[in-house]
Every structure is written in C-alpha cells, then in structure tokens.
Amino acid sequence: MAVEGGMKCVKFLVFFFNFIFWVCGVALVAVGSYALLALAKAPVAAPGWSPAGVVALGVAIVFVSFWGCCGAWRESYCMVTTFAVLLSLIFLVEIAAAITAYVLKDKxxxxxxxxxxxxxxxxxxxxxxxxxxxxxxxxxxxxxxxxxxxxxxxxxxxxxxxxxxxxxxxxxxxxxxxxxxxxxxxxxxxPSLQAWLRRNAVLLAGVALGVACFEILGVVFSCCLMRGIRSGYEVM
Missing domain, CATH: 1.10.1450.10 (Tetraspanin)
Structure with missing residues (x-):
C-alpha cells in the first residue's frame, strides 16, 4: 500500500535530518580535535570538559546518523527503532554531561x-x-x-x-x-586558559545546541516513520 503525502514526506525528512545530524557529528569531531591539539601543550589535564569526550560523542553521532539514514532509506522498522533509541540515549548523556560540568566547574x-x-x-x-x-x-x-x-x-x-x-x-x-x-x-x-576556554565554549555550545535540536526532531520524525511502517504502509 502506498503512503500518500504525509508519510512520504516523513521518510525524506528523517533522511534529510540524519544527514544534517551527520554533519553536526563531524563538526563536533573537528572542534574536539582542535581542542585536543591546543591543550596537548598544557602541563595539566583539560579543565571543565574533556575534548576527548567531545570527539567520542561526535564519532558516536556520525555512526548513529548513518544508521538512521540507512533505516529510513531501506524502510526498516528495526533500524529506525534502534536509531530512535540510540538518539534518545545520546541526548540524555549530553544533558547529564552538561549538568555535571556545571556542578563541578569550581572544583x-x-x-x-x-x-x-x-x-x-x-x-x-x-x-x-x-x-x-x-x-x-x-x-x-x-x-x-x-x-x-x-x-x-x-x-x-x-x-x-x-x-x-x-x-x-x-x-x-x-x-x-x-x-x-x-x-x-x-x-x-x-586566566589565559580560562579566557581561551570561554571563547571556545561559545563555539562548542552553539554546535551542541544545533545537535540537540536535530536530535529532538530526529526522534520525533523517526517515531512518526516507525508508526507508519508498523501500520503496514509501504514508504516510497
């Protein structure tokens, strides 16, 4: 049974937002790698947040978004469901990391x-x-x-x-x-290191905010696509 209008759009929206999400993941890898290289010269550990963690998050996002694109393109209920679950987990980890960084900033x-x-x-x-x-x-x-x-x-x-x-x-x-x-x-x-981190935190916060927005939209559209596939529609 062919899906008319709405569900067909949902499929391509999921695919499109996953591509943008993949770009955001690459951006996180780039920002985290830049911070790692800059702080590699520091005789102390990276303060406030770990650039290695940012790189790891970016890599995870790249793989998850690729998985979501494949699921949307192949119209696989299992793959789309797995993508929605993983995306939700990444979003929760980001929230937990942000809260932890704020609580421990003085320490x-x-x-x-x-x-x-x-x-x-x-x-x-x-x-x-x-x-x-x-x-x-x-x-x-x-x-x-x-x-x-x-x-x-x-x-x-x-x-x-x-x-x-x-x-x-x-x-x-x-x-x-x-x-x-x-x-x-x-x-x-x-104070020089703190000023450098404040400048780059603005860039990192902007990228993270964009990623969070696409995560929420990705979960919403994925749930819509899952419901359409489960209802027995053939998404074209």
Missing amino acids: VHGLVEEGLWRAMRRYEQDPALATALDNFQQEFSCCGVNNYTDWASVGHFGANDTVPRSCCRVATESCNVRPSPATVFERGCL
Whole structure:
C-alpha cells in the first residue's frame, strides 16, 4: 500500500535530518580535535570538559546518523527503532554531561590551579614538564599561574629575580632578568586558559545546541516513520 503525502514526506525528512545530524557529528569531531591539539601543550589535564569526550560523542553521532539514514532509506522498522533509541540515549548523556560540568566547574578550577603550581615547582627537576610548560606559556602568551610574579617563589628564579625565557615577549639575551610587564607576559596562565576556554565554549555550545535540536526532531520524525511502517504502509 502506498503512503500518500504525509508519510512520504516523513521518510525524506528523517533522511534529510540524519544527514544534517551527520554533519553536526563531524563538526563536533573537528572542534574536539582542535581542542585536543591546543591543550596537548598544557602541563595539566583539560579543565571543565574533556575534548576527548567531545570527539567520542561526535564519532558516536556520525555512526548513529548513518544508521538512521540507512533505516529510513531501506524502510526498516528495526533500524529506525534502534536509531530512535540510540538518539534518545545520546541526548540524555549530553544533558547529564552538561549538568555535571556545571556542578563541578569550581572544583575543576582548583585542580587546574594546583596542577599549574605543581608544574612550576617541578620545573627545574623535570625537563619534560619544563618543556611542556614553556610551550604552554608561549602558546597562551602567559607567565606563571596568576601573573609573572609567581615565579619569584620558585627555586633559583626567585633568588635571581628571573623567569623562564618562555615568558619573554621578545626573546633577547636578558629578557627574563628583572622581569616587568614591558619585557614578559604579565597575564598568568590560569586566566589565559580560562579566557581561551570561554571563547571556545561559545563555539562548542552553539554546535551542541544545533545537535540537540536535530536530535529532538530526529526522534520525533523517526517515531512518526516507525508508526507508519508498523501500520503496514509501504514508504516510497
């Protein structure tokens, strides 16, 4: 029995929204990968949210949306039902992750600050950590935890009134001696990292909001298609 008008449109809407949903998944993978690469230079764990989790979510969305497209195209009740269930689970996981990130944001701030201080205190004993911190200070144009004066309490830096050369605005022979805002980055790495996360959180929030909208629409249209298929219609 041929489906007239409405159900035929539902089939193609499911297919169309799954394609857009697939694009959103690819966007999440791209955003998460960018954050992973940027934070790979940080001597502490990624704060607030895990870029690896964003990448994993994007990959899951890509596979689920592909499954939904196949189910809609083949008019398979089982595949469309599985897609609707998986899509609902992804939506619930996103809500839980957002709530968890909001509740733990203050705790995460303290852990990041503690991690930066620990990296500074081990700077002279751990060459690998020193290199990571140097790269981080150059990448984010920052110095110390809260500002460049934090280095005054660390080993020979405080005794000699110096900071690491990675703090220098312009690399010269004595740019790190008797540091001042004119010669070194005045801003600390903690506020610099927070500012970077706030800027990129807007992008991430926009992508996540778009994904959530398509998830809701995808579930609604999938349920409509499931009902049509189960009623014995042949969707064309």
